[in-house]
Amino acid sequence: MNNELSIFMTYLEKKSLRLTRQREYISQKIFTTKKHFSVEDMVDVFKNNGGALGRVTIYRTIALLVDAGLLNEIDFNKGCKYYERSLNRASHAHLVCKRCGKVTEFASSQLENIVDKIRVTKAFEDISYDFKATGVCSACKRK
């Protein structure tokens, strides 16, 4: 059922790392999150839910999830990293408005074609990717 958790467990085992109570809490919370989030967002989640976890542990767990291929790291020009779950996501670009900062997604299967070509012609492996288009959204343009 919980595919992501089982992938995480396999990853940890392969690296001789442990699925601790903290790692389980943090990853389960992330695996039920639909939106983009920053590390500080997650720190706040656990602060508010009483289950105080050290911010360092949250940083480290997210780094593990990125390395395991379960999270993509993305940059929205906001001064900190953001993350999104990567499993079974349709390929998409991120549109960031440089006026209002709003982020939207743009589905495009062509991105997969490009990545496939990179994989084949450059012998690049284990690829995660991020297409970011920065511009002015239609709402801001009207002003």
Next chain:
Amino acid sequence: MNNELSIFMTYLEKKSLRLTRQREYISQKIFTTKKHFSVEDMVDVFKNNGGALGRVTIYRTIALLVDAGLLNEIDFNKGCKYYERSLNRASHAHLVCKRCGKVTEFASSQLENIVDKIRVTKAFEDISYDFKATGVCSACKRK
């Protein structure tokens, strides 16, 4: 002749900003740079060349050049922003090796297609874009 400088001058005029000695030094240096560079790289350039310019001025001038559309801001997972000249560049992706950190480029005209589609279907304007693929390069894989 110096197309980029004239675009920069037009941009400054439109914004009622001045082409100062410092801005001219910094932009000319950038307009003769082929490689990716960080702000600190530029700070060092001017430190070594004796023409000490305040780092704040360099930050601000680069921000102007980005806003003028003459530089693209790119992220190589290195903890600071990098920049590349954008005028008349063939569209390309950045491949970043997560082991050795090496950055290579991958030309792909398909990227323009995707951006065109974003422009039209999302009414997104004034777009700059960055396609980054993070993975393991063929050299690191062999180890």
Next chain:
DNA sequence: ATTGAAATTGAAACTCAATCTCAGTTCCAT
């Protein structure tokens, strides 16, 4: 030329995301 408003510079202080350190704790294999 002189004046005054606006833009500019740059040193220093500051912010804040992210990392490092290290002492104390937990877990696992023997």
Next chain:
DNA sequence: ATGGAACTGAGATTGAGTTTCAATTTCAAT
């Protein structure tokens, strides 16, 4: 149980990038 390895988290640290502000430069209007 015991030793070694992994783990946690508070606090200190780093470093890119921004803000502040006093002093300077520029430009348009007189």
